[in-house]
Amino acid sequence: MALRACGFIVFRRLAQSSPPPDNIEYLLLQTSYGKHHWTPPKGHVDPGEDDLTTALRETQEEAGLGEEHLQVVDGFLQELRYEVRGRPKTVLYWLAELRDPKMAVTLSKEHQDYRWAKLEEACSLAQHKDLQDTLRAAQQHLGTEQGKH
Numbered sequence: 001m002a003l004r005a006c007g008f009i010v011f012r013r014l015a016q017s018s019p020p021p022d023n024i025e026y027l028l029l030q031t032s033y034g035k036h037h038w039t040p041p042k043g044h045v046d047p048g049e050d051d052l053t054t055a056l057r058e059t060q061e062e063a064g065l066g067e068e069h070l071q072v073v074d075g076f077l078q079e080l081r082y083e084v085r086g087r088p089k090t091v092l093y094w095l096a097e098l099r100d101p102k103m104a105v106t107l108s109k110e111h112q113d114y115r116w117a118k119l120e121e122a123c124s125l126a127q128h129k130d131l132q133d134t135l136r137a138a139q140q141h142l143g144t145e146q147g148k149h
């Protein structure tokens with residue numbers, strides 16, 4: 001069976017900054033194991049758990065951000081497929097805004113660092129093209145959303 005993981009692209013909007021969408025920063029976490037790669041908060045789906053519950057649980061466990069701290073953005077869900085040690089893996093990412101942009105991130109032992117990064121820095125940390133494309137799609141989605149208001 002394919003590995004399956006779910007998470008959130010968490011972002012915050014800076015009030016006193018550049019005009020949108022350049023005021024947006026994405027949360028990336030750096031693993032404390034392996035190659036110390038950077039991804040948004042996400043993790044494996046537990047048996048019997050539904051995908052969105054996994055995404056919320058992992059974001060709480062890995063970043064200390066609970067459902068009450070997040071505003072899920074409608075109409076955004078990205079599916080990534082890649083191989084990990086020869087096994088196919090599917091990762092689903094929803095998109096959510098941190099309601100209080102000043103709220104602190106609390107890491108678990110699985111991560112050694114985190115960064116709030118604007119799109120280009122986030123893409124540079126993410127390294128993998130599929131994750132970079134997902135971050136760009138999020139920025140595009142948010143730009144379109146803002147155009148509606």
Ligand SMILES: Nc1nc2c(ncn2[C@@H]2O[C@H](COP(=O)(O)OP(=O)(O)OP(=O)(O)OP(=O)(O)OC[C@H]3O[C@@H](n4cnc5c(=O)[nH]c(N)nc54)[C@H](O)[C@@H]3O)[C@@H](O)[C@H]2O)c(=O)[nH]1
Nearest residue numbers: 005033034035037039042043044080082084110128130131
């Ligand atoms: N000691 C140790 N322990 C590990 C290791 N490995 C795991 N543990 C343990 O497992 C637990 C994690 O459990 P969860 O948190 O539930 O799951 P995930 O969050 O899903 O965790 P992963 O980190 O396993 O999964 P990925 O992020 O998918 O990275 C796997 C590979 O894929 C590359 N990769 C990453 N993202 C992308 C992408 O978007 N696109 C593409 N194309 N590639 C991408 C990436 O560069 C890497 O080479 C930890 O507690 C550890 O105990 C390890 O190497 N050493």
